[in-house]
Amino acid sequence: MREGSLEAPTRHPLAWRDEEFYDPDKLDHELRRVFDICHGCRRCFNLCDSFPRLFDLIDATESGEIEAVASADFAGVVDACTLCDMCFLTKCPYVPPHEFGLDFPHLMLRYRAAEFRKGGVGFAKRQLSETDRNGRLAAPVAPLANWASRCGNKLTRPLMEKAAGIHRDAYLPKYVGKTLTASAKADPPAINREAPAFGRKAVLYATCFMNYNNPDVGRAARAVLAQNGVETEVVYPACCGMPQLEYGDIERVAGKARTVAAELRPWIDKGYDIVGLVPSCSLMLKFEWPLLEPNDENVARLSRATFDVTEYLVDIARKEGLAPGMMPIEGGITVHIACHARAQNMGQKAADMLRLLPDTEIKTIERCSGHGGSWGIMKENFEVALKVGRPVAREATANKTRYVVSECPLAREHIIQGMERLSDGRPPAVETLQHPIELIARAYSF
Structure with missing residues (x-):
């Protein structure tokens, strides 16, 4: 109350x-x-x-x-x-x-x-928020881009810190040469027509992060949904605008809302649900865009049709039931409930989804990781971000589970960095999977 x-x-x-x-x-x-x-x-x-x-x-x-x-x-x-x-x-x-x-x-x-x-946002910060452009430029030279952004690179990271204000020790996401949208066209998964949820259709909104940095999460989501009878398409008109929102470029974000909503409207009209792969992006589609464009019917329809990926699988489990065949995940799982998942007011859907796994220990952490999108990588904020996230890192360390995952992969890597700080720089003994949906895919032996 x-x-x-x-x-x-x-x-x-x-x-x-x-x-x-x-x-x-x-x-x-x-x-x-x-x-x-x-x-x-x-x-x-x-x-x-x-x-x-x-x-x-x-x-x-x-x-x-x-x-x-x-x-x-x-x-x-x-x-x-x-x-x-x-x-x-x-x-x-x-x-x-x-x-x-x-x-x-x-x-x-x-x-x-x-x-x-008033022009109060510097040039470097504005360039960091151009995630689509940066992804398109980095993809053809992904190995070089990843070498330059790697923590511990004593040649490039001090230069990046001086020129762009990015702390030299902050983890930066890696780029891939083959985006999620490209791989989705080349290798669509076979749909399990015997699954209870057969007949559902969903568009996976790729998001800039999953498209350019971690397409494995999108592939895992597609495989899991196909196993459960869901026909999927991967669609990515543009970034949701969260990076621009962080810096106050509201007009730019509203433009993205109108454009993306208009492109996704025909899919909604054909009976497709819209599934976001990153909670920050799902939050934008569900709640932030309608507050920026309250009179746009496409934005309103998109808001009502959008699910977060963990929310969507739990919805299938409750309404139709999941396809059989999942195996236990040994070693236990610590799942961090991301702030932008909590902000969707949908409950601990990542934990609810993982509890569908048979005979698997699930531990939850519902507290801010401290990362805050691009905020936590900046030189003036990085140590504060680690301080804010220290209780999460302590709890994840004390849990001693084989997996530490988060609905927000960036938050997950920030937690891992916090765990390293607590152990004097030694990497924690956890598996590399970042997102809870990847564990469901592993349980189905994908």
Whole structure:
């Protein structure tokens, strides 16, 4: 039960097309109003670094009040927000429909949008967010790109740190020469027509990460769904825009929403479900895009038709039942419930899915890994990101399972780096699989 409200939390569309949204005086007034309420509550002190920074600013003043904090100092509070939505969804008692109407993450987004409009986002950060372009350029020279980005490369990583601000020790995803969309056309899986769910049809929204960096997750998802009778197509019109959202380029994200939703609409009309392979991207399709384009019918239809991949398999298990043939996974599994999966308000679907495995020990961790997308790889944030994620790394280490996976593969690698820090640089004795769906594929002997 939430303080002050018995109704479910709700979010309002972002008025990003209104000039008042960017007005510095109105924005500063809203920041001070919200920060003053947060200062009086402090329930979110341990969620991320934004709140400790805010409370330290206020506590350092002589009066101990928000009025004494300079507006310029708010930038540090905003910079520490990773848009994970956990304060809005799990902690704050004052979200709408409460009369205070707090939406801390979207207020941080508003600040970033105003800064982006003023040119406050540097060239290097903007280039990092161009995931589609970077993937297309890196794919033909994947071995070279992976060599250059490898942790421990003393030639290139210090240069990247100086030029782009990427911490030299932060894990960067590898690129592949053959994308998920290319391999999907060349090698479609055979559909099990005897499976209880035969007749379902789904489009796998590849996402930039699965398309250019880890297509094995997409292949595993296709194989598992085909075994369960689901006809699948891999479609990837463009990135969901989460990288641009992090930097406040709302107009660009809204454009992606309109374009991708229009391209996926014909599939929906033909009876296909839309399945996202990364929780951040599923979150964008389900919840963020409709708040940016509330009057776009294609966006609304896409939101209603979208599932996260773990959510989709659990839905099949509950409604039709899964195809037989899964074997136990020996050694146990630790599964990290990613923040953007929690933000979809669908429960621990990754854990629910893995519990469908026979005779397999499942341990869950429901806490922020600290990574925060591109936020956690930057020089100024990397050590903070590891600090925020240290409790997760400790728990994963203590579990002593053979597998450590996460719905967010980037969060998983960040957890592995945290585990290495706890063992003085020794790699943890865990298997390399990153995503829970890969373990279901392994259980089916794919």
